[in-house]
Amino acid sequence: MITAAKVKELRERTGSGMMDCKKALTEAGGDMEKAIELLREKGLATAAKKAGRIAAEGVVNVTVEGNVGVIVEVNAETDFVAKNEEFQNFVASVTKQIMQTNPKDVEELLAQKSIDDDNITISEMLTEKISTIGENMNIRRFARFEGVNMGYVHGGGRIGVLVQFDVDEAASEKEEFKEFAKDIAMQIAAVTPQFVDIESVDPEVVEKEKEILKAQALNEGKPENIVEKMVMGRISKFYKEICLVEQPYVKDPDKTVKAFVKEVEGKIGSSIKIVKFARFEKGEGIERKEENFADEVASMIK
Secondary structure, X not given: OOOHHHHHHHHHHHOOOHHHHHXXXXXXXXXXXXXXXXXHHOOOOOOOOOOOOEOXXXXXXXXXXXXXXXXXXXXXXXXXXHOOHHHHHHHHHHHHHHHHHOOOOHHHHHHOEOOOOOOOEHHHHHHHHHHHHOOOEEEEEEEEEEOEEEEEEEOOOOEEEEEEEEEXXXXXXXXXXXXXXXXHHHHHHHHOOOEOOHHHOOHHHHHHHHHHHHHHHHHOOOOHHHHHHHHHHHHHHHHHHHEHHHOEEOOEEEEEHHHHHHHHXXXXXXXXXXXXXXXXEOOXXXXXXXXXXXXXXXXXXX
16 A cells, blocks of 8 residues: 555655655555665656655764774764753663673664663663653664774764774874864764775675666667766666765865875875774654645545
C-alpha cells in the first residue's frame, strides 16, 4: 500500500514532485530505495539525501583529551530537555566513560559499571535520568579515535565532527596545523562528505551509481556509444561530492581539500594524512510523527 506518509518521505528525500513520487513508489511496489533509484534514473531527483530527515532532539558532544577523541549522540524528546543541566551532565559522564573504557558498541557501554559509581551501570544511570527528567532518552551512537584528533561542534550540539590525522608529533603542536585541522572539521560539518578519498569508497557504491547514471543518460536519449564517456564524467563529479579530499575547499573553492593539505604540509614541514572522520547530526534519520501533514498530502493525492 502506498501511504501518504511514504509519499511525503520520498518527496523530502529527493526533492521530486508529489505525483512523481507516488508513481515511483507504485512502480517500485512500495520499496523506498528502489523508488529513489527510479526517480534518479528519470532525472527527477537531483540526489537522494542519504542522511535522512532530522527529527529527534538531543545533543552531539565531542571531546578530545590527549590522544583520545570521542564523539557521542544522546537523544531526548525535546530541545528544552537537551539544554537541561542534568541532561548535559549525563552526556559529559557518558563521554568520559567512553573515553576511559573504550567500549566496542552502545550495548557494551550500557552494560558497563559507571567509572564514577561502580554500584550502577550506565543503563541503570540512563533509566534513572529518564525517571527524574521525565522524558525518554537514548544513547544512540558514538565513535572513539586514538591518535592526533580534532573535534568540532556546530549549532550548540546539532552537528559534531571528530577527525583523526596521521602527522608528525612535533608538527601537530604547531598553530598552523591546529588551524588547518579545525578547518577540515568545519569542512566536514558543512559539506557532509561520506569518505576520505576515492580509494576508501566502497566499490559497490560506485557500481550502483554507475548503473543509475547510465540509466539517466539513456533516458535522456543519449546515443549508447557516448553513454560510457558521460558516465565516467559524471562519476568524477560524484567523487567530488562524496570524497573529502576531492571536494572544493569551502574557504577557497578555487582549490580542492587535497591541494589545501599539500599547502599546509609545506608550512609545517610534515606529511599529513586524514585517516578517518565521524560526522553526527542529531536526530539523523529518526522520523518524528507528523500525522497532520500526512493527512494533508493524502487529501491532495486522492
